[in-house]
Amino acid sequence: MLKGLYTATSAMITQQRRTEMLTNNIANANTPGYKEDQSSIRSFPEMLLSRMESGSFKAGGYSRSFSKHTPIGSINTGVYLQELKPQFSQGDLQSTDQPTDIALSESRVPVNQETNDKAALFYAVKLGNGDIRYSRNSRFSLNENNQLTINGNVILSTTGQPITVGSENFKVAEDGTVTENGQNLGKIDVRIALDTRNLAREGNDLYRTENGDNLPSAVNRPDVNYSVKQGMAERSNVDITRAYTDMTAAYRSFEANQKVLQAYDKSMEKAANEIGRIG
Structure with missing residues (x-):
């Protein structure tokens, strides 16, 4: 569950930085000779998840145990804004x-x-x-x-x-x-x-x-x-229409990850206050 929290949080931070970049571009749309910034968003390396299991077999009249790993799949660990590059x-x-x-x-x-x-x-x-x-x-x-x-x-x-x-x-x-x-x-x-x-x-x-x-x-x-x-x-090379469209997309992405974060928070609260009390 904590991995999901980190993934959603990294996405929110990335979109916040991207919004700041786009805001600066729009603010300088009328600045003579201004060159707009562009961003590169990269993902952190994916992690391979495996389920740890135990098994046993008989050899020489004795029961032998061993552990094995069953692959589940990969999980993305989040994104980050790698750089701001003027165009x-x-x-x-x-x-x-x-x-x-x-x-x-x-x-x-x-x-x-x-x-x-x-x-x-x-x-x-x-x-x-x-x-x-x-x-x-x-x-x-x-x-x-x-x-x-x-x-x-x-x-x-x-x-x-x-x-x-x-x-x-x-x-x-x-x-x-x-x-x-x-x-x-x-x-x-x-x-x-x-x-x-x-x-x-x-x-x-x-x-x-x-x-x-x-x-x-x-x-x-x-x-x-x-x-x-x-x-x-x-004039500046800022495309105002595209900048506003990109800003709307960044805001929506931030909002979506914020809801994911709230869902994780509620799940952890339930696990701590209800499941933990039953145990």
């Missing part, structure tokens, strides 16, 4: 006509032969402590020093320096070159993650590498083709 497909591009909205449009990126997943492109930004992080947020802004930033973190050029403009009247070419009044102010650096499994979400629309290495630049790579679109914003 890095590009979101739809939306025209905003705002000069500080600058979106990445991927035309061609290499495919990881091991995972069969496409590589992902990001803007490189520098934190206040000097660490490099990566973002797909297309809503740029200017800080007090007139430097291009994403959520307050300065965007790096291909030379590793911030890009400083005079006003919001700057222009961005499709190759990422920033100009103002005919003056070249730098080229936006675009980095490539060849294996997206090495990326970890950090919050504030930022990603970091698990191994601590910096992502290589995608600029002038022969196997990469992209364009930078000024006046456009990349």
